[in-house]
Amino acid sequence: MEILSGLFNGFSIALQPLNLLWCFAGVFLGTVVGIMPGLGPAATIAMLLPLTFGMPPTSGLIMLAGIYYGAKYGGSTTAILLNVPGESASVVTCLDGYQMARNGRAGAALGIAAISSFVAGTVGVLGLMLLAPPLAKIALSFSSPEYFALMILGLAMVVLLAGDSMIKALLAMLFGLWIASMGIDLFTDASRFTFGSAELLDGIDFVVVAIGIFALGEVFANMEMQGGASLLPVPKGMRELLPTMAELKACRFAFFNGSVVGFIIGVLPGAGSTIASFISYGLEKAVSKHPEKFGTGVPEGVAAPEGANNSETGGALVPLLTLGIPGSGTTAILLAAFVLWGLRPGPLMIQDNPELFWGLVASMYVGNVMLLILNLPLIPLFAQILKLREYILYPIIFGISIVGIYTSSSSFFDCWMLSLFGLLGYLMRRLDYPTAPLILGLVLGDSMERALRQSLMMSQGDLSILYHRPIAATLLFISLLLVCLPLFRNFNQWRIRAIEDNG
Amino acid sequence: MLDLSNSKKTGMACLFIYMLSPFALHADFKPTKPIECVVHTGPGGGSDVLARFIAQTVEKENLSPVRFQINNKTGGSGVTAMTYMAEKKGDTHTIAVFTGNWLITPLTRSETKVSVKDMTPIARLVLEPALIAVKSDAPYKTLKDFIEAAKKSPGMLKQSGGSSTSRDNVVRQLLMKSTGSNWTFISFPGGGERISALLGGHVNVMVIEPQEAGEHIRAGSLRVIAQIAEKRLPGFSNIPTLKEAGFNIPNVPQVRGIVMSSGIPVDVISYYENLFYRLSKTATWRKYLEDQQFEDGYQKSAELSYFIDGYTDQMREILKEAGAKVIR
Numbered sequence: 108m109e110i111l112s113g114l115f116n117g118f119s120i121a122l123q124p125l126n127l128l129w130c131f132a133g134v135f136l137g138t139v140v141g142i143m144p145g146l147g148p149a150a151t152i153a154m155l156l157p158l159t160f161g162m163p164p165t166s167g168l169i170m171l172a173g174i175y176y177g178a179k180y181g182g183s184t185t186a187i188l189l190n191v192p193g194e195s196a197s198v199v200t201c202l203d204g205y206q207m208a209r210n211g212r213a214g215a216a217l218g219i220a221a222i223s224s225f226v227a228g229t230v231g232v233l234g235l236m237l238l239a240p241p242l243a244k245i246a247l248s249f250s251s252p253e254y255f256a257l258m259i260l261g262l263a264m265v266v267l268l269a270g271d272s273m274i275k276a277l278l279a280m281l282f283g284l285w286i287a288s289m290g291i292d293l294f295t296d297a298s299r300f301t302f303g304s305a306e307l308l309d310g311i312d313f314v315v316v317a318i319g320i321f322a323l324g325e326v327f328a329n330m331e332m333q334g335g336a337s338l339l340p341v342p343k344g345m346r347e348l349l350p351t352m353a354e355l356k357a358c359r360f361a362f363f364n365g366s367v368v369g370f371i372i373g374v375l376p377g378a379g380s381t382i383a384s385f386i387s388y389g390l391e392k393a394v395s396k397h398p399e400k401f402g403t404g405v406p407e408g409v410a411a412p413e414g415a416n417n418s419e420t421g422g423a424l425v426p427l428l429t430l431g432i433p434g435s436g437t438t439a440i441l442l443a444a445f446v447l448w449g450l451r452p453g454p455l456m457i458q459d460n461p462e463l464f465w466g467l468v469a470s471m472y473v474g475n476v477m478l479l480i481l482n483l484p485l486i487p488l489f490a491q492i493l494k495l496r497e498y499i500l501y502p503i504i505f506g507i508s509i510v511g512i513y514t515s516s517s518s519f520f521d522c523w524m525l526s527l528f529g530l531l532g533y534l535m536r537r538l539d540y541p542t543a544p545l546i547l548g549l550v551l552g553d554s555m556e557r558a559l560r561q562s563l564m565m566s567q568g569d570l571s572i573l574y575h576r577p578i579a580a581t582l583l584f585i586s587l588l589l590v591c592l593p594l595f596r597n598f599n600q601w602r603i604r605a606i607e608d609n610g
Numbered sequence: 611m612l613d614l615s616n617s618k619k620t621g622m623a624c625l626f627i628y629m630l631s632p633f634a635l636h637a638d639f640k641p642t643k644p645i646e647c648v649v650h651t652g653p654g655g656g657s658d659v660l661a662r663f664i665a666q667t668v669e670k671e672n673l674s675p676v677r678f679q680i681n682n683k684t685g686g687s688g689v690t691a692m693t694y695m696a697e698k699k700g701d702t703h704t705i706a707v708f709t710g711n712w713l714i715t716p717l718t719r720s721e722t723k724v725s726v727k728d729m730t731p732i733a734r735l736v737l738e739p740a741l742i743a744v745k746s747d748a749p750y751k752t753l754k755d756f757i758e759a760a761k762k763s764p765g766m767l768k769q770s771g772g773s774s775t776s777r778d779n780v781v782r783q784l785l786m787k788s789t790g791s792n793w794t795f796i797s798f799p800g801g802g803e804r805i806s807a808l809l810g811g812h813v814n815v816m817v818i819e820p821q822e823a824g825e826h827i828r829a830g831s832l833r834v835i836a837q838i839a840e841k842r843l844p845g846f847s848n849i850p851t852l853k854e855a856g857f858n859i860p861n862v863p864q865v866r867g868i869v870m871s872s873g874i875p876v877d878v879i880s881y882y883e884n885l886f887y888r889l890s891k892t893a894t895w896r897k898y899l900e901d902q903q904f905e906d907g908y909q910k911s912a913e914l915s916y917f918i919d920g921y922t923d924q925m926r927e928i929l930k931e932a933g934a935k936v937i938r
Contacts, residue, residue, distance in 0.1 A: 150682075153653025157666050247810035251796075291686065293797045296718060296774045296934065305693060305721040308686030376802045430809070431825055432802040436652065439802070443659045446821065449901070453825020516684070557799070564796045565768060565812065 110236065117465030121473050126166050126466070133170035134474045137177020138481060142185060144193050144318060145511030148178035149436040156444055164448040165463050169470040171444060175437050176228060176420040176471065179380070180478045183220035183413050188213060188492055189504050191322040191511075196380035196416040198317045198546055199388045202268075203401065203408025205325075210404045214348030214490050219406050220413040221482040222350070223362055227414030228475040230366035231373070231421020235428075236468045239457075243429040246374045251561035252572050254377050256582035258555035261382055261547065263586035264389035266593050267398070268543040273593070276544045279535070283548025286311055287556075294560055306520040313381075314515060316549055318508045319525045320542050324532015326501050348487050354406040361391050361407035365414020372415070373422020376434035377558075380419040381550050384412035393589065402543075421471070428464060430454055639881045641703055644677045648706035650691035652684045657707045660736070660866055663898060664707075664889065671892045673885055687715045687773075689722050696724040700873035705732065705882065708869045713922050714775050717929060717936050725938070727922075730874045731914035733886035734867035736899065737907035739839035740777065741846065743818045743826075745808060746833045753836040753855050756815060760791040767793040768813040770804040777862050778817040780928050781838060784859040787931065808832070820845065820903035838862065843903055860924060865907060867914060883910050 120126060140151045152171050159167030182197035187204035200220065207216035234242075262280070269276030289300040290310030301307040365387045372383035391411040392401045401408050426432040431452035433439040445452040450460060457464040495503070512525050535542055559573075566572035574580045647665065649657040658680065665678035683691035688711045698704045708726060716725035742753060750756040760767045771778030779795050786792055796813060798804045801822065808816045809831060818832075820843055826832040834849050840861060842851060852859060868886055870879070889895055890908040899906055909917060930936050 150653050153658065153662070156662060160666070247806055250807060250810055250812040291773075293773050293799060298719065298721060301721060303721060305686055305689045305723070308689055308719070308721055309684070376800070376806050426802070426806070430806075431822075432806055433800070434802055439655075439800070440653055446902070447659070447663070451825050451828075454829035454831060455825060517681075518685075518690075557797075561796050561798070564794055567765060567794075 113461060113465045114236065114469060116462065117467075117469030120165060120462055120466035121169065121469035126169055126470065127473070129162070129166045129170040130173050130470045130474050131477055133173020134177035134180075134478050135481065137174040137179075138181040138478065140174065141178035141181020141193050143511060143514075144185060144191050144507060145314065145513070145515035147194055147437075147515065148175050149440055150515070151178075152437065152440045152444070156440070156447065159444065160447070164445075164450055164460075165466040167444065167448060168441075168463060168467050169474075171441060172424070172467055172471065173474050175441070176417065176474065177478055179228075179417045179420060180221065180224045180482055182416070183224070183409070184217065184489055185507070187216045187220065187409070188489060189322060189500075189507070190325045191504060191507060192314070192317050195313055195317065195550075196384050196412075196419070198321070198381065198550075199384040199412035199543075200409055200416075201321050202388070202543055203404055203406075205321075206402065206404030207406070207409065208404075208493070212354075212404065212406075213493060214486050215350040215354055215406065216404075216409050217486045217489065218348070218350045218483065219354065219358060219409050221479060221486070222355070223358065223365060223410040223414040224417040224482075225475055225479040226362045227366040227369055227418035228420065228478070229472065231370050231418030232468060232471040232475070233421075234370045234418070235421040235424055235471075239425045239429050242374050243426050246376065246426060247430075249375050249377075249578065251558045251565060252576050252579040253582070254375075255555060255558035255562055255573060256579040256586070257372075257375075257378065257382075258551045258558060260582050260586045260589070261385055261389075261551045262555065263589040264385055265544045265547060266590055267389050267392045267401075268541060268547060270402070270539070270541045272539075275540045279540050279542065280544040280548040283545040283550075284552040285548075286316065287549050287552025293557065306518065310553075311524055312512075312516060312521060313546075313549055315512055315521050315524050316528050317546055318512060319528025320532035320535070320545065322504055322508050323525065323529025324536055324542070326504050327529060327533035328536045329497070330501065348490060350406065357405070358407045358410035360394070361387075361410035362414055364390055365411045365416075366418045368411075369415030369418035370422040373419035373434075374425045375422075376426050376432055377554065379435055380416045380423075382554075383415040383419045385547060385550065387411040387415035389589075393592070424467075427452070428457060428467075431456065639702070639875075639878045641674065641676045641881075643703055644679045645674070646681050646704045647678045648681050648683050648691050648695060648704065650683060650685075650688040650707075650709075650711070652682055657709055657866060658682060661707050667889060667892060667894045667898075668885075671889070671894060673888055673892075686719075686721070687775075688712045689715060689719065692716075692722070692724050692726070692729075695869070695871050696728055698871040701871055702874060702878045705868050705870050707866060709866050710777065710864055710921070710925075712869075713918060714925050714929070717922070717926055717938050718775060718934050720937055726869060726918055728872055729869040730872060730879060731911050731918060732868040732870055732879065732882045733890075733911065734865060734907050734909035734914045734917060735886065735890065736866050737905040738864040738866070739820065739837060739843055739903070739905060740781075740817050740864070741820055741823050741834045741849070742781075742815060742836040742838065743808070743823050743832045743834050744815050745811060746830055748814065748833070750815075750835060751833075752850075753852075753857065756835060757785070757789050757791050760786075760793040761789070764792040765794055767815065769793060769795050769815045769817070770798055770807040770813040771795055771817060772799075772804070773797055775929065775934065777864055780862050780925075781817055781859075783928065783931065784862070785857060788857060788859050821901075824903075839905070844900075845903060860928075862928075863905075863907070865917075865921070867907070867909075879911055 140146050182193035183200045185191040185193045186197040186200040190205040192198045204216045265280050368387040369383045372378045388411050392398045423434050427438045433442045512521050647661050649661045651658045661680050668674050683694045695706050712726050716722040744750050807813045836855050837849050837851050
């Protein structure tokens with residue numbers, strides 16, 4: 108009852124004309140920065156922060172949160188059409204999204220991304236509304252050993268992302284882990300693999316590697332096939348622009364999986380949306396009836412990560428609003444905004460400012476509907492980009508990638524790194540190495556190492572801390588199953604062959 | 611004749627004034643294009659938030675004819691931003707927000723080619739005090755209780771904090787050395803993770819900013835056992851400072867202020883010195899300090915220069931004692 112009256116109150120705030128306007132401004136801006144690689148929601152919110160000082164905090168929060176979840180919608184567009192991840196969480200969307208576009212289903216992929224974002228975004232808000240206070244308490248029981256087990260689970264996904272050769276996949280993953288170890292070590296303050304260069308003190312930015320390997324690598328590989336390069340088929344007519352019923356049906360579980368995985372991982376302050384999208388993609392593939400088709404353009408391979416990355420937003424707001432704990436760069440800025448607005452973020456904020464919390468929750472329902480309405484009609488427009496000839500399209504991809512990297516760090520060094528990783532991406536394609544495991548290692552390496560070292564410092568070097576705690580033990584057990592899965596399959600095939608031979 | 615000599619004198623005087631005039635004009639240095647304000651944190655980080663507040667206050671209180679533009683030069687605990695400032699030699703329209711990191715990082719990091727000593731100090735603005743907090747159901751009522759417990763089981767108690775050269779760890783090192791106790795320091799990259807570890811009961815103690823702790827104390831989930839400040843903070847008048855609690859260790863403030871690159875003319879220095887002096891006297895600024903529980907740390911250029919030398923020497927000693935490799 109309390110929730111109903113709160114929500115009613117929230118809608119009465121969110122539906123005020125001015126707040127509707129701010130909400131629209133937020134989600135629109137969010138979509139735009141999501142589409143542009145490099146410029147992320149964190150930087151946008153920081154830049155717009157001074158604008159909000161004249162507004163009531165609720166309106167300001169409605170707009171800034173709109174940018175936050177709106178960016179997650181936009182991020183999939185360039186990932187699907189150009190293989191350029193618009194933001195870090197869209198990397199996984201590239202895997203099947205771009206392949207769908209190559210199969211002439213670009214419109215369908217964009218449509219599924221938008222629908223999945225809408226479903227999961229809404230589930231995320233529902234979770235935030237219904238479960239926030241108890242869930243935040245549970246999240247606190249998650250500590251370094253649990254994070255370590257979660258990262259191991261993520262890393263075990265490599266067996267699902269590997270192509271034909273497991274050895275090549277493992278090599279790519281190890282390379283990713285190595286890149287992740289570059290830079291200042293937090294614990295000892297030592298510099299690792301910086302080769303005396305101040306630019307490498309912070310390691311190599313994930314986005315640089317992802318855009319280099321995915322976008323530039325793809326362009327290099329396509330350029331080589333001169334003349335023979337096939338243009339991506341342009342979807343024609345409404346039928347080709349929208350997902351079919353069969354495709355939507357295939358995504359039923361993905362919508363659910365993405366929503367739940369994204370929300371749960373979002374609540375944990377030490378995880379993040381990239382990990383959420385990898386895990387939900389892996390889960391989708393693990394339970395799929397046709398796991399071998401993943402990576403060739405299956406709709407559920409788009410729906411699961413896109414969903415996870417959107418419901419993560421609702422999850423990430425749980426510790427922020429209920430405890431005043433930011434779990435990511437973007438939520439850290441929202442926290443700074445609360446302070447500058449004169450609010451006191453912390454365990455009592457919802458109790459002290461119910462209209463703020465409920466206004467935000469209601470506005471997020473409204474904002475998700477706006478985003479769906481905003482994004483669906485844009486699909487035919489965006490799909491037109493595939494009509495461009497390669498001599499126009501490739502320079503555009505180059506331009507977008509370089510400008511994107513430069514705007515996010517304003518460093519030429521990063522642009523050189525981008526080209527380097529572009530070449531690496533090309534070589535990996537030529538030598539038939541899968542690229543996704545490298546990204547996976549890079550995303551997880553740093554947090555996994557940190558969690559392991561923190562755990563061992565907590566236990567005075569006793570390894571049993573890693574498997575004596577129930578959540579950690581469960582996650583490790585699932586990872587073990589995942590790793591053994593291919594072995595069982597091989598064994599089964601061998602057994603069938605043996606039986607056939609005997610027969 | 612007299613007239614002539616007079617006119618000659620006048621002429622000489624005119625020439626003299628003419629020669630002086632570039633200086634005279636310069637004495638009223640006025641920025642002519644937006645002032646670039648470099649910070650070493652990403653959007654939302656401590657220095658970034660401060661810089662954006664300064665930019666906003668300068669505009670609101672009409673302190674400068676031009677706008678401030680924030681430029682986030684992130685990377686390497688300030689190294690990227692410091693290198694960038696060194697490249698801006700003599701630039702009269704670029705300022706930077708420095709923190710204690712800028713003073714400490716060059717001491718231990720061989721990749722750093724520049725330090726704050728190669729820059730022009732303009733003004734020190736804030737000193738950020740800190741609190742030592744435990745979970746409210748912990749058995750430690752005072753810092754002394756905690757130290758005694760740490761002595762009983764060396765290395766078993768844990769503190770969550772930032773990197774090993776952060777203030778959190780420096781305070782721990784100083785306390786351990788002066789009391790002969792020992793506990794473990796666990797690094798977490800984000801403030802959110804540090805406080806989660808404390809609230810979840812995974813660590814026992816944390817050095818925390820008053821602003822960050824305030825709401826958790828009000829909600830009854832954290833208890834403050836000491837404060838790292840010269841004098842008691844207004845919101846925590848019943849909590850002793852380290853000195854009052856009987857721990858005679860040097861105070862380690864987190865400091866923030868403004869520097870420019872090297873080779874800045876004297877009149878430009880005094881222009882910016884004056885600008886930040888006026889800023890520090892505005893009501894908006896005073897309210898900000900109060901809200902954030904910061905101490906007013908205003909010092910002008912010459913005093914700041916002296917402060918930087920002293921602080922660097924003090925940190926060098928502390929880092930050496932803590933076993934860090936000091937290269938400068």
